[in-house]
Amino acid sequence: MLSKLVKSTALVAIITCAANAGEYNKEPENDRKELVKYFEAKFADAEKNRYAFFPYSTDDELKNNIMKGVKFEEFSKGNYAFSKNGRASYDEIKEFPPTEEFVEKGEALYEEPFANGKSFKDCFPDPEIGGQYPYFDEKRKDVVSLTQAINECLETNGEKPWNTKKGKMAHLEAYFAFATGEAEKKVDIKVNSADALAAYQRGKEYYYSQRGYLKLSCATCHVQGAGQRVRNESLSQFLGQTTHFPVYRLKWAAASADNDGLGTLERRMSGCIKDQGQVPPGDTSKTMKELLYFMAYMSNGMTVDGPDIRK
Numbered sequence: 001m002l003s004k005l006v007k008s009t010a011l012v013a014i015i016t017c018a019a020n021a022g023e024y025n026k027e028p029e030n031d032r033k034e035l036v037k038y039f040e041a042k043f044a045d046a047e048k049n050r051y052a053f054f055p056y057s058t059d060d061e062l063k064n065n066i067m068k069g070v071k072f073e074e075f076s077k078g079n080y081a082f083s084k085n086g087r088a089s090y091d092e093i094k095e096f097p098p099t100e101e102f103v104e105k106g107e108a109l110y111e112e113p114f115a116n117g118k119s120f121k122d123c124f125p126d127p128e129i130g131g132q133y134p135y136f137d138e139k140r141k142d143v144v145s146l147t148q149a150i151n152e153c154l155e156t157n158g159e160k161p162w163n164t165k166k167g168k169m170a171h172l173e174a175y176f177a178f179a180t181g182e183a184e185k186k187v188d189i190k191v192n193s194a195d196a197l198a199a200y201q202r203g204k205e206y207y208y209s210q211r212g213y214l215k216l217s218c219a220t221c222h223v224q225g226a227g228q229r230v231r232n233e234s235l236s237q238f239l240g241q242t243t244h245f246p247v248y249r250l251k252w253a254a255a256s257a258d259n260d261g262l263g264t265l266e267r268r269m270s271g272c273i274k275d276q277g278q279v280p281p282g283d284t285s286k287t288m289k290e291l292l293y294f295m296a297y298m299s300n301g302m303t304v305d306g307p308d309i310r311k
């Protein structure tokens, strides 16, 4: 009798769980809230929280360079959210943003017809989609990233796919990000099924796993390490790390013949993974997309503010 009762209660539990798609984002929502709490506490007062900035930060750095009371929405500015030194030159560059011309190029690409007479508008009728990617496609049982969706649109229409790191891909994504930001739309990633949750969890595992001979995880630098200095860079915080892509980097501009320093999120991530001593997964591989899916979820509720500028 008792075992029967237990069984039937368990069954009821399973059914209620499956019936309520909201259940699947319980863990993601919890992770996200914890992360917001962690960073708001860490950056409330760096001098007081000096042990959260151990071992590299000097007293001078804690007192004079790290801003106090950094809140949720601010974290999308990467290390400029807290670094006084960096912020001054950032604000200066933002007055005449070098990204404007790329947004214009992206808009032109969006309007331009393909050889078959169709255009990106047929694939993406609404350009304000920067906050909705990557999403979990329940039919394909796979995460779809914006970069992938753009190339699939090209291929479906008989066009050649683009380089996934820079050039036209970055320009079109800049236009989408800009249109989304102008409409003040927020990052809105959903986890609505068991399969989506499993993809999220694999992305999370990647972010928190130690890799390479230095045994670093993404979190070593961007969670525990956030706010610390590595050479002349302050490590940015995980929260808000995907809201502002593509980005124009001074480093990329200096390395390109035509000063086009705009790059996709995948390009930036590959750089970090290489720095970890690893071979980065392909830009549209399952591993990369699931990592991006997890990361984007953590930025839920923040305004899409790309394309942005970084060192």
Ligand code: HEC
Residues within 6 Å of the ligand: 077, 078, 079, 207, 216, 217, 218, 219, 220, 221, 222, 230, 233, 234, 235, 236, 237, 241, 242, 247, 268, 269, 272, 273, 275, 276, 310
């Ligand atoms: C050794 C430390 C280190 C590790 C490990 C590391 N990164 Fe980074 N990352 C940096 C530095 C330094 C920068 C440039 C300064 C900044 O924005 O944090 C950066 C920048 C970034 C940015 C751009 C942030 C922005 O605001 O534009 C992203 C995204 C990023 N890293 C993701 C990752 C991911 C994902 C991993 C794990 C696969 C990872 N990083 C691992 C050091 C690291």
